[in-house]
Amino acid sequence: MLNRVAVLSDIHGVLPALEAVLAEPDVRAAERIVLTGDIAAGPQPTEVLDLLMSLGDRVDWIAGNADRELLEHRRNAPTSAPTPDPLTPWAADRLRPDHLDLLASLPRTLTLPVRGLGTVLFCHATPRDDEEVVLVDSRLDRWQEVFTGLDDDIRTVVCGHTHMPFVRLAHGRLVVNPGSVGMPYGRPGAHWALLGPGTDLRHTPYDLEAAVHRLTGTSTYPDAAAWADYYLHARATDADALAAFGPRDGRTNTP
Numbered sequence: 001m002l003n004r005v006a007v008l009s010d011i012h013g014v015l016p017a018l019e020a021v022l023a024e025p026d027v028r029a030a031e032r033i034v035l036t037g038d039i040a041a042g043p044q045p046t047e048v049l050d051l052l053m054s055l056g057d058r059v060d061w062i063a064g065n066a067d068r069e070l071l072e073h074r075r076n077a078p079t080s081a082p083t084p085d086p087l088t089p090w091a092a093d094r095l096r097p098d099h100l101d102l103l104a105s106l107p108r109t110l111t112l113p114v115r116g117l118g119t120v121l122f123c124h125a126t127p128r129d130d131e132e133v134v135l136v137d138s139r140l141d142r143w144q145e146v147f148t149g150l151d152d153d154i155r156t157v158v159c160g161h162t163h164m165p166f167v168r169l170a171h172g173r174l175v176v177n178p179g180s181v182g183m184p185y186g187r188p189g190a191h192w193a194l195l196g197p198g199t200d201l202r203h204t205p206y207d208l209e210a211a212v213h214r215l216t217g218t219s220t221y222p223d224a225a226a227w228a229d230y231y232l233h234a235r236a237t238d239a240d241a242l243a244a245f246g247p248r249d250g251r252t253n254t255p
Helices: 015-022 025-029 045-053 065-074 087-092 097-105 140-146 208-218 224-232 238-249
Strands: 005-008 032-036 059-062 109-114 118-123 154-158 166-170 173-177 190-195 199-204
Touching: 005 015, 015 025, 015 045, 015 190, 015 199, 015 208, 025 190, 032 109, 032 118, 045 097, 059 109, 059 118, 065 087, 065 097, 140 166, 154 190, 166 199, 173 199, 208 224
Parallel strands: 005 032, 032 059, 118 154, 154 173
Antiparallel strands: 005 190, 109 118, 166 173, 190 199
8 A cells, every 4th residue: 555656647757857856855756757648748758758767666657648649659559649749759759769669568556455455446537438538627528437347346436538636526436637747728837636644736846948048949840939838838728628628538528
């Protein structure tokens, strides 16, 4: 049984944000660090992967849809993204063979016993799919749908994907989204979560202007300056994100 687990999601290749979170005392003290996907698809993909790989067995990795898309690009596999983000092929082309082997080996889900929470299932989007959308205000029958097939002893589900932190109950299960480390929507800074014995959503502020300057000066991504300014400053609000994601959770306009 683990006493403390730090959950980092949606780092998206932003090294300064990752470094800020890893420097947090509670992350340093955590028995495990769980990465819930979308790790490297961003302007500093190799730097982020190398730092995380250096942490060794303390880190548990889960694949997200963006990680899968990096592999699809490099291996010329059919992709589910008809018009991929231009950052995806750029980032994919910078990965070394060991990076690709690591991403190819990642599971879609992971379960760990955490004190106070029992058996916790970690995933990227939902337990059954790496792109499905569920939100803090998704209706209960949507949660029942995405929970189909889960063992009864899983009473806590941790997911990422939508870059907005929340904790809610759905059909007796606690659902935790830690938000995004590298591409937050709604509030700047790096978002993560600490589990055990309860759930604690955390926010790590860091020097955004220095991070934008550093990223722009070190990344060779052609649009690095604009990308960093937009995403590190969280210029997409939570309202913007909910409006964009809402239709993808199957909701209708009917109250």
